[in-house]
Amino acid sequence: MTTSAAVDADAASAAPRRVALVPLTAVLGGVLLVSLVCGVGLGASGVPWGDVLHLLRAGLTGGTLSQDEAAAYTIVWQIRLPRTVLAAVVGAGLAVTGVAVQAMVRNALADPFVLGISSGAAVGANAVILLGAFSALGVWALSVSAFGSALAAMVLVYAAARSAHGLTPLRLVLTGTAMSYGFSAVTTLMVFSADRGEAARAAMMWLLGSLGGATWGSVPLAAAAVLGGTAHLARSARRLDVLAMGDETAAALGVDAGRLRGELFVVTAAVTGAVVAVSGAIGFVGLMVPHLVRMVVGADHRRVLAVAPLVGAVLLVWVDVLSRVLLAPAELPVGVITAVVGVPCFLLLMRRRGYAFGGR
Amino acid sequence: MRVDINDLSVEIAGNRLVHDITLAAEEGQVVGLVGPNGSGKSTVLRCAYRALRPAAGTVLLGGEDLHAMAARAGARRLAALPQESSAEFDFTVAEVVAMGRLPHQRGPGPGGGGLWGKALRGAGGSRGSGRSRGAGSGGTGSGSLGHASLDARRICADALARVGAAHLANQGFLTLSGGERQRVLIARALAQQPRVLVLDEPTNHLDIAHQLDVLALVRDAGLTVLAALHDLNLAAGHCDVLYVIARGRIVASGAPHDVLTPQLLADVFGVRAHRVRHPETGAVHLLFDRLDRHDHQERGTQP
Numbered sequence: 001m002t003t004s005a006a007v008d009a010d011a012a013s014a015a016p017r018r019v020a021l022v023p024l025t026a027v028l029g030g031v032l033l034v035s036l037v038c039g040v041g042l043g044a045s046g047v048p049w050g051d052v053l054h055l056l057r058a059g060l061t062g063g064t065l066s067q068d069e070a071a072a073y074t075i076v077w078q079i080r081l082p083r084t085v086l087a088a089v090v091g092a093g094l095a096v097t098g099v100a101v102q103a104m105v106r107n108a109l110a111d112p113f114v115l116g117i118s119s120g121a122a123v124g125a126n127a128v129i130l131l132g133a134f135s136a137l138g139v140w141a142l143s144v145s146a147f148g149s150a151l152a153a154m155v156l157v158y159a160a161a162r163s164a165h166g167l168t169p170l171r172l173v174l175t176g177t178a179m180s181y182g183f184s185a186v187t188t189l190m191v192f193s194a195d196r197g198e199a200a201r202a203a204m205m206w207l208l209g210s211l212g213g214a215t216w217g218s219v220p221l222a223a224a225a226v227l228g229g230t231a232h233l234a235r236s237a238r239r240l241d242v243l244a245m246g247d248e249t250a251a252a253l254g255v256d257a258g259r260l261r262g263e264l265f266v267v268t269a270a271v272t273g274a275v276v277a278v279s280g281a282i283g284f285v286g287l288m289v290p291h292l293v294r295m296v297v298g299a300d301h302r303r304v305l306a307v308a309p310l311v312g313a314v315l316l317v318w319v320d321v322l323s324r325v326l327l328a329p330a331e332l333p334v335g336v337i338t339a340v341v342g343v344p345c346f347l348l349l350m351r352r353r354g355y356a357f358g359g360r
Numbered sequence: 361m362r363v364d365i366n367d368l369s370v371e372i373a374g375n376r377l378v379h380d381i382t383l384a385a386e387e388g389q390v391v392g393l394v395g396p397n398g399s400g401k402s403t404v405l406r407c408a409y410r411a412l413r414p415a416a417g418t419v420l421l422g423g424e425d426l427h428a429m430a431a432r433a434g435a436r437r438l439a440a441l442p443q444e445s446s447a448e449f450d451f452t453v454a455e456v457v458a459m460g461r462l463p464h465q466r467g468p469g470p471g472g473g474g475l476w477g478k479a480l481r482g483a484g485g486s487r488g489s490g491r492s493r494g495a496g497s498g499g500t501g502s503g504s505l506g507h508a509s510l511d512a513r514r515i516c517a518d519a520l521a522r523v524g525a526a527h528l529a530n531q532g533f534l535t536l537s538g539g540e541r542q543r544v545l546i547a548r549a550l551a552q553q554p555r556v557l558v559l560d561e562p563t564n565h566l567d568i569a570h571q572l573d574v575l576a577l578v579r580d581a582g583l584t585v586l587a588a589l590h591d592l593n594l595a596a597g598h599c600d601v602l603y604v605i606a607r608g609r610i611v612a613s614g615a616p617h618d619v620l621t622p623q624l625l626a627d628v629f630g631v632r633a634h635r636v637r638h639p640e641t642g643a644v645h646l647l648f649d650r651l652d653r654h655d656h657q658e659r660g661t662q663p
Binding site for chain 1: 406409410411430431432433434435436438439440441442443444448449450451452455456459460462463465552558
């Protein structure tokens with residue numbers, strides 16, 4: 001074990017760990033960079049690799065371009081790059097919130113959507129898609145409305161789940177699930193009463209997740225939320241460990257589980273809301289990536305939270321590439337691919353390793 | 361460190377679970393709480409490790425009010441083994457023991473930062489954050505961080521060795537047997553470096569050898585101990601003082617064999633008890649039989 005890894009392992013034992021963290025994150029960081037470049041290069045209209053690198057460099061350093069490169073430059077910088085970056089941000093956000101929610105409700109089956117936030121966002125998004133609400137906001141209407149209704153859902157779920165003992169896992173899951181049904185009913189009603197088939201299709205696309213609407217404008221808020229949320233959760237990693245051991249144990253170790261859960265709820269709901277607002281409800285990433293990462297690095301949240309965002313980012317960049325390429329020029333919903341790719345990969349890993357999801 | 365619980369009452373949802381509990385544990389004493397199921401033993405202990413807030417009364421550690429302390433300050437003085445011992449995720453034994461260091465870690469928020477936290481702190485010039493705070497400039501700060509983590513590791517390794525579980529460090533906590541788990545949880549409590557140890561039924565689900573082991577470990581830790589126990593012979597054999605709780609009130613206290621009289625055992629537990637002497641050690645043991653129903657009614661103590 002290297003010195004830096006030893007320092008990082010902090011209070012943990014002197015025992016050899018499952019995988020050295022620093023090399024792993026370095027490799028994943030490299031893979032993410034390569035994936036981003038590939039994500040820009042691959043798509044319905046091919047851009048040669050040499051041109052991709054040249055155009056990316058030109059955009060970063062301000063070089064001059066010839067007239068006939070302008071079209072490719074627009075594809076790379078205005079369409080592909082924001083989309084690919086957003087895919088990475090969304091993937092990282094879903095993975096990290098998945099980790100936090102699983103620890104928060106102490107349930108291996110939980111994912112970011114179990115809190116009802118994304119169903120809430122769907123109400124806002126579909127109000128825009130189907131009913132043309134908030135048309136004054138122009139291109140921002142969809143994201144703003146989705147984020148706004150995600151926050152509203154967060155307040156509702158929080159208020160309904162709160163009890164004298166703060167937030168307890170079961171109340172939180174049950175409230176989130178029940179509210180999800182309520183929100184879904186509203187969405188379904190809107191889809192059902194929409195007379196335009198095209199709009200219903202767009203609504204469906206949103207519900208399954210898509211990065212097709214990505215522009216540079218949609219990146220900053222999502223990126224800030226994901227970065228801020230990840231930093232906060234990483235700082236809370238030890239408390240997440242303790243929370244996973246149970247509320248009584250947490251109390252004995254000086255952690256007020258009810259209050260911590262409230263804090264985590266707000267953070268994860270804000271990140272989920274920001275991510276869902278720009279990408280729709282992309283399923284499976286938030287459930288699968290945390291488990292995938294735990295299989296490799298163990299349950300220690302400092303390690304899980306260092307690796308999960310990178311894995312989530314890489315995964316979603318490639319899933320988005322597939323969604324663009326497989327049926328080009330048509331696009332597949334991202335949620336379909338996360339499931340098709342994720343399920344077999346997940347089952348395979350699960351069978352190969354002696355991983356206990358939560359009990360043996 | 362002595363523990364004084366004064367006039368403690370607890371209410372949950374309007375029901376008063378325990379009434380005016382007053383008990384004391386001198387420095388280094390092992391104090392047992394015994395009583396039938398539902399008598400309020402756990403409730404009293406949960407107040408002691410802050411899982412519950414009393415409706416009235418105080419818990420004093422060395423004369424200081426526990427519930428007025430910062431949560432972590434309390435956890436540095438008092439460690440506990442609650443009855444739950446579930447882990448939802450597959451932590452290693454070493455990781456479980458390391459959790460005991462949480463109350464001792466300074467850091468941004470009560471967290472302590474992972475790789476990202478560290479990277480972000482580095483990027484932000486480690487402004488005012490965390491462990492480097494007391495350690496002067498950035499350079500020495502990272503040095504002291506190394507020391508702190510080495511200390512913590514040594515403490516955790518010592519704790520595991522003291523309970524005879526050093527060889528388990530890399531195993532998954534969920535793969536352990538009940539006896540091993542209990543040892544590891546005691547190691548976690550020891551890693552907390554507390555002055556007081558609170559145990560709620562620490563021998564539950566353990567075979568007899570492990571029961572004796574666990575209680576010997578607890579005794580040898582040299583801490584002030586407050587333990588709820590079901591097995592009255594174990595309680596009598598391992599505690600300096602016993603408090604008997606029935607229906608939320610303390611009904612007797614004192615040296616074990618002054619307290620556990622056949623009369624009290626019939627009244628509180630509804631059993632007929634005989635005292636016998638161990639043929640070799642001479643220690644007093646209790647034998648139990650069912651109390652006949654009409655015996656009961658004659659005494660008129662049982663509903």
